[in-house]
Amino acid sequence: MYCDMALYDNHGRLINYVRLAVTDRCNLRCFYCMPEEGIDYVPRQELMTFEEMEHLMRILSEMGIEKIRITGGEPFLRKGLMSFLYQLSKIERLQQINITSNGILTAPYLPELKKMGIQSMNLSLDTLDKDRFYKITRRNDLDKVLETLEQLLKYGFKTKINTVVMNGKNIEDIIPLIELTKEKPISVRFIEEMPFNGSGQHYQKLEWNYKKILSYIQKHFPAITKKEDPLFSTSANYAIKGHKGDFGIIAAYSRTFCGTCNRLRLTPLGLLKTCLYDKGIFNVKNMLRVGANNEQLKIAFYSALGNRAKNGFEAEKQRGLDFPISESMSSIGG
Numbered sequence: 048m049y050c051d052m053a054l055y056d057n058h059g060r061l062i063n064y065v066r067l068a069v070t071d072r073c074n075l076r077c078f079y080c081m082p083e084e085g086i087d088y089v090p091r092q093e094l095m096t097f098e099e100m101e102h103l104m105r106i107l108s109e110m111g112i113e114k115i116r117i118t119g120g121e122p123f124l125r126k127g128l129m130s131f132l133y134q135l136s137k138i139e140r141l142q143q144i145n146i147t148s149n150g151i152l153t154a155p156y157l158p159e160l161k162k163m164g165i166q167s168m169n170l171s172l173d174t175l176d177k178d179r180f181y182k183i184t185r186r187n188d189l190d191k192v193l194e195t196l197e198q199l200l201k202y203g204f205k206t207k208i209n210t211v212v213m214n215g216k217n218i219e220d221i222i223p224l225i226e227l228t229k230e231k232p233i234s235v236r237f238i239e240e241m242p243f244n245g246s247g248q249h250y251q252k253l254e255w256n257y258k259k260i261l262s263y264i265q266k267h268f269p270a271i272t273k274k275e276d277p278l279f280s281t282s283a284n285y286a287i288k289g290h291k292g293d294f295g296i297i298a299a300y301s302r303t304f305c306g307t308c309n310r311l312r313l314t315p316l317g318l319l320k321t322c323l324y325d326k327g328i329f330n331v332k333n334m335l336r337v338g339a340n341n342e343q344l345k346i347a348f349y350s351a352l353g354n355r356a357k358n359g360f361e362a363e364k365q366r367g368l369d370f371p372i373s374e375s376m377s378s379i380g381g
Contacts, residue, residue: 052140054111054348056321056355063113064279064310067100068379069128070120071315075149076185077173079211079240095317095332097131101138103313103331106341108140110348112311116145116169120315123152129159136163147171147209150195151188157195157202167205169236170196173213174220175227183216200231207234214240214254221260222267228292235292236282239300241323242372243379257283257298264294279309299323305358314379319348321355322362323379326370 054062071089073081095103104115115135122128135144146160147169160168172192174180180189199206210217210224224235237260239253264285265271274284274293281304282295298304302324312320317332328351334344356362363372 052109052111054352056352058355058357060307061111061279061309062311062352063111064116065104065107065112065114066116066118066310066312067104068118068120068313068315069097069100069122069131070094070125072124073120073149074124074151074186075121075188077183077211078185079183079213080243089316094315095313097127097134099317099332099335100313101131101134102335103344104135104141105138106344107311107348108138110345113141114143114145115141116147118147121149121152122146123148123156129156132160132165133163136165143167145169148195150192154191154195154198157198157204161202161204165204167207168199169207169209170199171209172196172224173210174217175223176220179217179220183213196233200233206232207236209236209238211238211240212255212260218255218263221263225264225268225287225294228287228290228294231292233292234284235294236297237294238297241299243323253300256301257296257303260296261285279307280304281308302359312379319351320379321351322359324359324366324372325356325362326366 056062071094104112117128117132119125132144135141144163144165145167146165149171153168153170170192173183175189175193177187177189180192181187196206196208208224208227210220212218212221221237227233228235239256239260261283268287271285271287274286276282276284280295281299282297284293284295286293305322308322312323313331314320314327317330317335318327319329319331320327329347331344331347334347339347356365366372
């Protein structure tokens with residue numbers, strides 16, 4: 048675990064990827080992420096500053112982190128984001144900076160992002176139908192998202208669409224979304240719905256798990272073929288003959304990919320999560336603000352990874368009865 052420029056957890060898994068949520072604020076109100084009235088946002092003074100985030104990313108890059116994904120909330124809601132991304136782009140050991148966005152505010156920034164060297168964008172899009180978009184997000188912004196999709200392709204970004212599959216909400220969108228891949232070089236990722244909806248209420252059984260999603264797609268596209276999944280991939284990936292793009296399925300609730308998980312999460316509050324399903328390990332922002340030096344911060348990261356849960360089920364169990372899942376995905380980092 049203490050090897051220079053290589054970071055491992057107590058299960059021997061290489062850790063080289065951080066998902067950094069820069070804000071918990073969002074301009075959508077997707078029902079599977081938060082209640083209609085929204086969530087209690089973190090007071091701004093309690094958010095990590097961009098200077099604190101940059102400092103942490105420099106430390107983590109020295110420990111072996113090579114890739115960072117900027118998430119939210121909606122990242123482009125936070126003022127100063129572009130300057131922050133520019134500073135991140137100057138960290139030599141960071142090989143990739145990727146972004147996940149809902150696309151509503153994103154399009155005007157694409158030329159500048161491209162100049163920075165950012166090559167990849169994940170676009171959250173659960174439906175291609177205006178009425179269903181409104182029912183899911185409680186907003187009328189589908190046109191803006193689709194325009195961002197076109198601009199991403201225009202500027203040559205490697206583009207993925209993230210689609211949460213929800214029983215009775217957007218099943219009829221699965222095939223139209225895959226049909227986008229026929230003429231567009233995009234990847235559509237169908238994601239099992241998770242319990243992070245900000246209310247603490249969720250189903251006892253997941254209706255549309257990864258097996259059912261795949262079976263549904265195979266009925267419409269019998270000739271799909273399994274692709275070789277990239278190292279550390281969270282999705283099982285598939286190709287369709289004659290399509291420029293592809294699709295994948297992420298078993299986020301079934302948690303089939305935990306054995307190769309290579310990522311850490313930092314919430315807008317500075318809470319370190321070594322698993323999406325844990326309650327948080329320690330608050331790195333608080334350590335910074337009481338004067339912890341770089342070596343103390345590294346020791347804290349090493350300690351957290353030395354006691355990491357084996358998988359998401361173990362992490363959820365360790366929360367105990369006093370800490371049931373009740374967070375919004377917006378406050379964790381999508």
